[in-house]
Amino acid sequence: MLRLISVAALTLTTFPALAQLRPSAEDIAALPKTYSPYVERSTRSGGFAENLLWGDTHLHTSFSMDAGMIGTALGPADAYRFARGETVTSNTGQRVRAVRPLDFLVVADHAENLGVPLLLAEGDPDLLNTEYGRRFYDLIQSGDAYGAYDLWGREGMTQFTDVIDDADINRTTWDRQIEIAEEFNEPGVFTAMLGFEWTMSGTLEDPGNLHRVVVFRDGADKVSQVLPFSLFDGQDVEQLWAYMQGYEDATGGQVLAIPHNGNVSNGKMFAIERMNGEPINADYARMRMRWEPLVETTQIKGDSEAHPFLSPEDEFADYGTWDKADIGGIIPKKPEMLPHEYTRTALQIGLQQLGEIGENPFKMGQIGSSDSHTALSTTRDENFFGKMSSGEPSPDRHKSYVIQAFGGDESLSTFEYDVLASGLAAVWARENTREAIFDAMQRKEVYATTGTRITVRLFGGWDYAEEELYRPDVVEIGYDRGVPMGGDLPPAAQGANAPVFMVGAMKDAWSGNLDRIQIIKGWVDAGGQRQERIYDVAVSDRRKIGADGRATGPVGNTVDEAEATWTNTIGAPELRAVWKDPDFDPSLPAVYYARVLEIPTPTWQAYDEKRFGIKMEAESVPRSHQERAYTSPIWYTPEG
Template identity: 30%
Template sequence: MDKRWFKYAVCCFIFLVAAYFLLSRTTRYHIDHSEVIVSPVSTKSQAEYYAFGYQPELKYSETRRPCRVRYPLKKAFFGDLHVHTAISADAYPDGTRTFPDDAYRYAKGAPIALPVPEGIPPLSVQLERPLDFVAVTDHSEAMGEGYICRNEGKFPGYSSKACETFRQGGQPGVRVFMTETARMRPKRNRSVCGKNNEDCEKASRIVWREMIESAEAAYDKTETCSFSTFVGYEYTRSTNNNHLHRNTIFKNASVPDLPATFIDYPSLQSLLGKLETSCRKDIEACDVISIPHNSNLSGGNAFNPEALRGYSKEAQQAHREQRNAFDRLAEITQHKGTSECQNGFADILSDEDEYCNYEAIRKIGKPDKAIDLSTYIPRMYDVITKECEADDMDPKDNFYKGYCLSSNDFLRGALLEGLSEEDHHHVNPFEFGIIGSSDTHLGTPGQTDEASWSGHIADETTLEGRLGEAELGRNNKLMANPGGLAGVWAVENSRDALFQSMKRREAFGTSGTRITPRFFVGHYPADLCKRKNWLYLAYQNGTPMGSKLSSQTENFQLLAQATRDPHPSAKGLEKLQIVKGWLDHSGHKHIKVTDIAKMEPANLTGDGMLCAVYTDPDYDPSLNTYYYLRVAETESNRWSSAQCEALPEVDRPEGCINNSLKKIRELAWTSPIWLIAAEP
């Protein structure tokens, strides 16, 4: 080769490398600090502060028969508020063929068929114990595209290359539409959606109407009140592969004409503003909550107090009010892991917590793959997960990069950050109650039993598939778990009763078991647990989980009680723990976990129940503080052990030899109770 051409080639190579280095690290989309943020001003968005013994009257917002049985002291109802079917554009290409009607039938106890690999006999699954309530929350993004690609002859886009790839399935089929949710500025596929996205909007309206009709048909409006459904969807913001998804749950079937999408509302503030105007203000019977989920995969961004850095003070305050008004609950566990806490964060002063790494799939020091789609040229790279620092925040888009891990990725840390926000701005944007759910993509709500779990997506429906090599994100396989359940204390099983309690945060989450925990703050005698009317006195002289009160200058007590899962195969309760979080006078964050009752004869109040009255000796009324109750069962087999051990040794797949935990403790978490110090 001529030396001049060689030098030219070398120069071109160096130029291309330099250009890639520059363009793959240059932020493409800058944040718009002039964006208008809609404050939550409707009556339905007014902040609710609860006094001791507060109990609002239940009123129906829809036409239905009154429930025959009402529970004045509340009953625990179990459900799943995170369920996907074939409508979701990441489920259908995988092989899922269950739709909302099937998911609701399954939740009521009917069998449904699961997709299985070719050559595997048909597989049918059925819940042993039906659920009390369910919301099908298919992804709003690509809802119309999926309909066009599934239904020949309905729209011209059916014949597009994108739809062809979608129908062929597998990872390429999933990525054809869902990859857009990982971009800073997602777009629709014009070959599918047509001019001005008109076809996709029409198709989305068809799907949305069918989802509403399915929920209405499955809802028991008779006086029996055996099963409730909620109309909902998932808003799927996955910027740079960080999960900032939200489940949108409406109180009834009076809902907007279309679900909101990340494509149309690319910022959280625009989404919540849309929910305020299109539902709470514009439709008299409409109310809605927005549930953040899977924050352990958010890379520091789900509960980031700096998300609106650079905006006006008024805009930032409006957003804090938005989150307080709409984020009434948060998901603490699902199949992609548990988001309660993790040990070792530098910004939280705490002893090591024995349960903090329960079903954790992201850890500091763990190798992971990071993606950056916010730059001019996307790049994928390997990282050793580290704790988020100030220089990980990109000020051009107010986003943490590099797939770091923050204490605010976990609900315990986010709750502490909320106390700090309240201290400085008089509004707590991270003041949420707690639930669990499954995030099934098979249309199998509530399938959370370790021994019989059939996986999360289609290629996990065999044991070999569940035990396979994991990829963080969708294909979690061995790292995954069956997910959890949402528990709600309500006076009856109707939409209005359940939604009222969810909005008031009288809710709890479990890791899949049906433990029923109670948690109150009030003025209680030490022997309350031994009194027959203890529950009546608990409400009469106090207020339940989810409540927010001013700091208490007089002595008060925390009442904690839990009943074991009544199923014969369920383990008994091991202990009750109070988790306390507070800010000291210097603003430092603290956590303390205290065992207040163990399964000993002196603590038993009946068959399988634990109860304790606890006075915090270190409570300081001048400090913002929260408490929640955590309940632990005795040790049991994790699904990966239970399902392998159920087979003869010669029939066990190779994946049965693995490094996952063999034993777990099923957990339950109540919503917190906040005690907020008065201004000096």
């Protein structure tokens, strides 16, 4: 003990000046600014979104009638466990695990008779005391689950009739779903956001997918004060918005809705008529953007970014194209429907409406999500567990129906081999909480991918410089002198004659290198006509960008389709660019977003053919594809 004391004393005696090096409180207070730059980032007005979070806002479990009645046994707890990275046993008894956990998940089961499949499996006496509850139960017990599902569809959904019509049953299952979400929600680690799906699909005579996922910012204390709003409560989306307004008024909470992929809506998702047939007006446009700031551009049921008919000069437009018919396989697709189904064209229609009614009804950010009905959010092609439980891995799964045409015309049916392993919602948020993720969605600082985790940043301003691309404070520069994806360009800087965009992308470490970054521009010309143009702004492998703004050649393809393999010997792990619009007209409104393409990689169909030793005979089966990301846009509006 004495020896230790003497050593300490010697140290203090040897270095007597050390105590004088500590700055005083007055010295610190006199400093011009906080030394740590990250303090000001987090507290400044608006803040910085530093965290890229990955999630799925559209996943169904056994609580949904069109899942739980026809083979999906996994419930919300299983969905959360899988999303958090655990190994689970699938609906067909196969062990499955994600390559990486998700950061957040919205279990968005259908509001229409929510949880009834679970109560049927449990033999709930209150449900069995209803006429249709007993009929469903008897059919299922006899081995005819699809008969029970068909009965519900024909006499319930397509007639807008709640065949159960018991509020107590609705309350029981909704409370159970909320309780499970609360159990798995862990702020800062994993976010279980509360939500449901409103499932308006039209009638057999007039079909169209107008589904919305409703997402709450809040927890059980507020969300449990309401029940999900179903098709049986109202068939007009404006009735859904009224429900949302009522929720906010009653609870002080916040809620938004996300329209689904428009490609199976038969021209209705982005129509310029209200659902009651009247033309949309400024009030409608403001209301739609108040409640629906985002759109689900890509998912299992096809990709809705662009269509080759609408974008004939876009060689990448024909990706995951579903254009046979509507959600029920009833009415064949007609060319005049297409402009009102695809996000790119809808953004341009929004600019037209801005000029005609004074408001933009389609000023939407973009996300992707799965719409899987297996409780498994599997968006990786080598790990894809299908759309429905019938589409889980097996040698014959590709032959299963996803949409069996109601009218019996098999050319309008869609099969598992047509589906995409898509997509994901990428969110630039300040932290992993319900509130921060919701706020990022509201400000549209989000983007879509078709299933891989490509990192993308996009900023728009008036004076970004090429040499700033690789500075360590490049993100701060992006925010300070412009706006991120989802924003409106600020007024032009002094002397600026065209907007400048700063964009960067980094590959998914588990997927293909990057082929290119593109800026997609849409505008309305002086005659009020929609226009679009694609610019390649960064390309890999030392290719050049020609005077027309396009890469001089394709990236190539290393995919061995027979072996379902590829190599990252082409492409780039990272691409960045500062791009100035060379065709800018300050008198015309415009919208810009970035599309990032990977090099070709195998599809889930190619993996199945290799693993099962099969051959899918359908001509439409793709065996390689280019995964991609779509950012939320940045808008330019002329002053005055």
